[in-house]
Amino acid sequence: AQKVTQAQTEISVVEKEDVTLDCVYETRDTTYYLFWYKQPPSGELVFLIRRNSFDEQNEISGRYSWNFQKSTSSFNFTITASQVVDSAVYFCALSESLGADKLIFGTGTRLQVFP
Amino acid sequence: GAVVSQHPSRVICKSGTSVKIECRSLDFQATTMFWYRQFPKQSLMLMATSNEGSKATYEQGVEKDKFLINHASLTLSTLTVTSAHPEDSSFYICSAVTGRENIQYFGAGTRLSVL
Numbered sequence: 001a002q003k004v005t006q007a008q009t010e011i012s013v014v015e016k017e018d019v020t021l022d023c024v025y026e027t028r029d030t031t032y033y034l035f036w037y038k039q040p041p042s043g044e045l046v047f048l049i050r051r052n053s054f055d056e057q058n059e060i061s062g063r064y065s066w067n068f069q070k071s072t073s074s075f076n077f078t079i080t081a082s083q084v085v086d087s088a089v090y091f092c093a094l095s096e097s098l099g100a101d102k103l104i105f106g107t108g109t110r111l112q113v114f115p
Numbered sequence: 116g117a118v119v120s121q122h123p124s125r126v127i128c129k130s131g132t133s134v135k136i137e138c139r140s141l142d143f144q145a146t147t148m149f150w151y152r153q154f155p156k157q158s159l160m161l162m163a164t165s166n167e168g169s170k171a172t173y174e175q176g177v178e179k180d181k182f183l184i185n186h187a188s189l190t191l192s193t194l195t196v197t198s199a200h201p202e203d204s205s206f207y208i209c210s211a212v213t214g215r216e217n218i219q220y221f222g223a224g225t226r227l228s229v230l
């Protein structure tokens with residue numbers, strides 16, 4: 001069965017601190033896709049990244065970076081120099097397909113960034 | 116990214132009434148849309164997969180007659196909560212899959228409160 005675990009329920013940091021959100025997944029599939037979504041207080045989920053199981057290269061996008069390690073079944077997300085606007089709930093998700101298939105979500109990590 | 120509009124954003128209704136929630140893809144056509152339910156401070160649980168022109172596929176444990184889904188066009192899917200009861204109070208959120216990127220983009224959600 002597929003499962004996504006986000007062990008950190010809540011994280012609080014002060015602005016400009018770096019923060020890493022952990023994501024551990026379980027799947028028997030050899031082909032799968034991992035996602036991160038951000039849910040600000042307004043409610044909508046904002047797509048951040050998709051990674052397929054064959055691409056273990058780390059990715060950087062501005063202050064965001066992702067570390068995918070198949071050996072530990074982890075897909076961690078780091079925010080560098082956090083800002084108040086980063087405050088949100090962040091969800092890691094797993095899918096068997098590119099996107100036209102159901103997403104298995106983790107329980108989310110609530111990040112609060114204080115000024 | 117693609118834009119998904121969900122309406123209404125909030126609805127309060129009396130027990131026994133039916134409520135319709137609309138999910139529209141504004142700048143793309145979506146043959147597949149998903150409906151999720153989210154309880155406070157919890158993860159998103161998939162309720163059903165909505166395919167244009169065909170019957171929705173419901174997840175185990177979701178009552179088809181209770182949660183009616185119609186995907187009448189490539190840009191619109193509706194979820195009707197029939198004879199709503201207080202236990203149906205929740206945050207309902209839809210997503211639509213872009214054909215080009217195969218990514219699920221989410222609406223802003225609907226908070227349903229049944230009195």
